[in-house]
Every structure is written in structure tokens, then in C-alpha cells.
Amino acid sequence: xxxxxxxxxxxxxxxxxxxxxxxxxxxxxxxxxxxxxxxxxxxxxxxxxxxxxxxxxxxxxxxxxxxxxxxxxxxxxxxxxxxxxxxxxxxxxxxxxxxxxxxxxxxxxxxxxxxxxxxxxxxxxxxxxxxxxxxxxxxxxxxxxxxxxxxxxxxxxxxxxxxxxxxxxxxxxxxxxxxxxxxxxxxxxxxxxxxxxxxxxxxxxxxxxxxxxxxxxxxxxxxxxxxxxxxxxxxxxxxxxxxxxxxxxxxxxxxxxxxxxxxxxxxxxxxxxxxxxxxxxxxxxxxxxxxxxxxxxxxxxxxxxxxxxxxxxxxxxxxxxxxxxxxxxxxxxxxxxxxxxxx
Amino acid sequence: xxxxxxxxxxxxxxxxxxxxxxxxxxxxxxxxxxxxxxxxxxxxxxxxxxxxxxxxxxxxxxxxxxxxxxxxxxxxxxxxxxxxxxxxxxxxxxxxxxxxxxxxxxxxxxxxxxxxxxxxxxxxxxxx
Numbered sequence: 001x002x003x004x005x006x007x008x009x010x011x012x013x014x015x016x017x018x019x020x021x022x023x024x025x026x027x028x029x030x031x032x033x034x035x036x037x038x039x040x041x042x043x044x045x046x047x048x049x050x051x052x053x054x055x056x057x058x059x060x061x062x063x064x065x066x067x068x069x070x071x072x073x074x075x076x077x078x079x080x081x082x083x084x085x086x087x088x089x090x091x092x093x094x095x096x097x098x099x100x101x102x103x104x105x106x107x108x109x110x111x112x113x114x115x116x117x118x119x120x121x122x123x124x125x126x127x128x129x130x131x132x133x134x135x136x137x138x139x140x141x142x143x144x145x146x147x148x149x150x151x152x153x154x155x156x157x158x159x160x161x162x163x164x165x166x167x168x169x170x171x172x173x174x175x176x177x178x179x180x181x182x183x184x185x186x187x188x189x190x191x192x193x194x195x196x197x198x199x200x201x202x203x204x205x206x207x208x209x210x211x212x213x214x215x216x217x218x219x220x221x222x223x224x225x226x227x228x229x230x231x232x233x234x235x236x237x238x239x240x241x242x243x244x245x246x247x248x249x250x251x252x253x254x255x256x257x258x259x260x261x262x263x264x265x266x267x268x269x270x271x272x273x274x275x276x277x278x279x280x281x282x283x284x285x286x287x288x289x290x291x292x293x294x295x296x297x298x299x300x301x302x303x304x305x306x307x308x309x310x311x312x313x314x315x316x317x318x319x320x321x322x323x324x325x326x327x328x329x330x331x332x333x334x335x336x337x338x339x340x341x342x343x
Numbered sequence: 344x345x346x347x348x349x350x351x352x353x354x355x356x357x358x359x360x361x362x363x364x365x366x367x368x369x370x371x372x373x374x375x376x377x378x379x380x381x382x383x384x385x386x387x388x389x390x391x392x393x394x395x396x397x398x399x400x401x402x403x404x405x406x407x408x409x410x411x412x413x414x415x416x417x418x419x420x421x422x423x424x425x426x427x428x429x430x431x432x433x434x435x436x437x438x439x440x441x442x443x444x445x446x447x448x449x450x451x452x453x454x455x456x457x458x459x460x461x462x463x464x465x466x467x468x469x470x471x
Contacts (some may be wrong), residue, residue: 002383002387003382003383003387005377005378005379005416005417005420006416008423052413052416056412056413057413059411060372060374063372064408125364
């Protein structure tokens with residue numbers, strides 16, 4: 001006896017046929033009615049078998065389609081992951097969540113705009129091999145971008161050694177908090193540069209980068225600029241130019257902010273006023289402020305210990321040293337003191 | 344009777360039938376090219392084994408992710424056999440495992456459970 005998926009149904013039909021064939025039903029009317037019922041049952045059974053077969057085929061096809069969709073989804077996921085590297089995470093999220101359309105739409109918003117560049121970049125790097133320049137620039141931009149993202153900045157673009165970041169779009173924590181986050185980011189970047197310069201010097205780069213930063217708060221146009229075929233999510237406006245100008249007058253390793261930004265952060269960030277400047281496209285005189293004590297961290301526990309002199313250079317980043325590392329460093333220093341005294 | 348152990352594929356489930364200890368399990372996806380060829384022999388063995396039992400306990404575990412209509416027909420027949428076996432002196436326990444996010448498998452389990460009276464049917468969520 002071999003397995004039959006429809007064994008039960010087949011048995012019912014066989015039994016019914018036997019009843020008819022053996023004349024168990026003697027009344028002709030009843031026999032006729034019984035035969036009609038059996039015929040209908042056979043028809044329904046045939047339909048059921050057909051439906052199961054069709055259903056199996058459809059389910060197999062659906063399963064294949066689902067697997068194919070899964071694979072395509074994985075491919076698209078990997079592609080969008082690659083694409084995301086070309087966009088600021090906030091902009092990527094905004095596009096992929098469908099929050100905003102991809103049209104040429106802009107809006108006017110009060111933003112805090114950050115500009116930075118490397119002082120004398122061309123002169124500093126003209127002696128470098130392209131591979132070394134690539135390493136330095138990528139190392140620098142990577143570290144700065146990490147800090148920017150941690151503070152919630154939207155990285156607009158890199159222009160060679162220059163970085164443009166803004167706060168307040170697509171996500172805003174309020175004008176004051178956006179400005180404060182931007183200035184704190186600038187300060188952290190300059191502090192991190194101390195660390196990076198020490199590293200680059202150790203790697204043999206004789207003229208490590210020094211960064212200048214300009215920050216301004218004001219109304220800008222933000223959104224998609226370009227054409228329907230190729231667009232950039234960016235900012236434009238006189239206030240953007242002012243941030244670039246402030247960066248231009250900034251002292252190396254410093255952070256220069258506009259009066260408008262200073263008004264937003266003055267309760268948290270000490271700064272010294274500079275001479276007013278005139279900026280093309282802005283009718284008023286602009287009073288810049290230089291953020292004070294970026295590396296000394298007045299009023300707070302010192303993070304960095306650094307000293308450079310002929311034949312000597314040391315640098316400690318206390319935030320990155322736990323108790324074990326500090327003890328190890330102290331022992332090392334004791335050995336150095338002994339060596340220096342014995343010489 | 345020798346145990347049956349079949350590795351699962353992307354179209355057919357993993358089968359573990361331990362006739363000595365009366366523990367049986369079907370796991371995975373089930374939409375084989377030929378349902379009769381895949382299930383035929385093992386179902387016949389099960390029916391033969393269950394009909395030979397006078398008493399004892401049977402544990403049948405189902406852990407299915409997806410199955411087609413023909414497999415559903417096989418399962419309905421299998422539940423009928425288990426119910427008939429449980430109507431005698433054999434204790435039959437069916438465990439229907441499903442992912443707690445899989446509403447389809449949960450509903451199918453509940454429907455199969457409706458047809459069982461003598462056999463005990465447990466709905467169990469899979470631990471993730």
C-alpha cells in the first residue's frame with residue numbers, strides 16, 4: 001500500500017462506488033440521488049486536488065520571489081550603506097526615511113555655521129608625497145568628522161582641507177543649543193589637534209597641521225540646490241560667507257565666533273572681543289570674538305599636559321588615561337628623572 | 344524500527360523520528376518538489392508504528408517556518424493519525440513551536456489544535 005496524499009477521500013469514493021455497484025441501495029430514486037451526490041463529491045474532490053496543486057505552484061513561486069526580494073534588499077542595503085558615506089548621517093536619514101522629497105526645495109532657517117581650514121595648507125604640504133598627504137588629510141578629516149557627528153553637526157562638505165558644518169538643520173535642538181554645540185565642537189576639535197600633532201610629529205611629519213575655525217549664527221537658505229538631475233543639500237547666504245571670513249581672520253589653533261554666536265553661548269564659553277571687521281555683503285560692522293582658554297580649560301581640571309623644548313617633547317591626554325595607564329606613565333617618568341639626574 | 348534522520352534543505356524540513364523513544368520532530372520549511380515522495384514512506388512508517396502501540400507515550404514536536412498546501416494536507420492526515428492513536432491507551436503530546444512574531448504559524452497551530460481532543464496540543468513560542 002503506497003502513500004497517497006488523498007487516501008481518505010479516495011477511500012470514501014471507492015466505498016460509495018461499492019455501495020452503488022453492489023446494489024445495496026434498492027430504491028431507484030435513492031440510488032439515483034446517491035449517485036448524484038457521489039458525482040458531486042468526485043467533482044469537488046477533483047477541484048480540491050487541482051486547487052492544492054495550483055496553490056503549491058503559487059507558494060513555490062512566492063517563496064522564490066520572497067528569496068529574490070531578500071537578496072535584492074541586501075544588495076540595496078549594501079549600496080545605500082556605501083552611498084551613506086557621501087552624505088551627512090542626518091541628511092541620509094532624512095532622505096531614506098522619506099521625511100523630505102528629493103526636489104529642489106529650500107527654506108530659510110537660523111543656523112550656526114562652522115568653517116575650518118588648515119593654516120598654510122599648500123605651503124605645509126608641498127614637500128609631501130601624495131600618499132603622505134592623503135594619509136594626513138584623511139586622518140585629520142576622519143577625526144574632525146567623528147567629533148562633528150558626536151556633537152550633532154551636519155557635515156555639509158569638505159573642500160580640500162576646509163570643512164563646512166552647520167547646526168540647526170535637518171535636526172535642531174533650538175538656536176541657542178545649536179550654537180553652543182557648534183562652539184563646543186570647535187573647541188574639542190582644537191584640543192584633539194594637539195593630540196594629532198603629537199602623533200604626526202612622532203610619525204615624522206615635520207610641519208603638522210594647525211587649524212583655524214570661524215563660527216557664525218544667522219539666517220541661511222538651506223535645502224537642495226542644483227538641478228533636478230544633480231543636487232547638493234547645502235547652505236547659502238551672507239551669514240555663511242561671514243563664517244568663512246571669521247575663519248580667515250582666526251589665529252591658528254583658535255576659534256573665532258561672531259557677535260551673534262557669542263550672544264548665544266556667552267553664559268558657557270568665555271571669549272575676548274576682537275576689532276570689528278567689514279564683510280562684503282553684510283551692511284553692518286561685525287564684531288568677532290576669540291574663544292578663550294581653549295587648551296588651558298580655565299575653571300576646569302586640565303586635560304592636557306604638554307611641553308616642547310629643544311631636545312624634549314611630551315604630551316599627556318589625561319582624559320584618555322585610566323588609573324592603570326597613569327601609574328605606568330608615572331613609573332616611566334620616574335625612570336626618566338633618574339636617567340636625567342645620572343647623566 | 345530504525346530511526347529516521349533527514350537534514351533540512353531550503354525546501355524540505357529536518358526530520359527526526361526516534362521510534363525507540365517515541366520522540367518525533369519536524370523542523371524548518373516544507374514545500375518539496377514532490378510531497379508524496381518526501382513524506383510518503385515516513386508517514387507510512389509512522390502509521391504502522393502508531394497502530395502497533397498498545398500503550399506508552401508519544402511526543403511530536405513541530406517547529407515549522409513555512410509550508411505549502413500539500414504539506415498542510417500531510418499534516419492534517421498526521422494529526423488525524425495522532426488523534427486516533429490517542430483515543431486508545433497511548434498518551435500523545437503535540438508541541439507546536441512558533442516564532443512569537445510569526446502570526447501565520449501561530450494561527451495555523453491554533454487551527455490544528457481545534458481538531459484534537461484525545462491528544463494534548465501545546466502552543467509554544469520559540470526562545471530567541
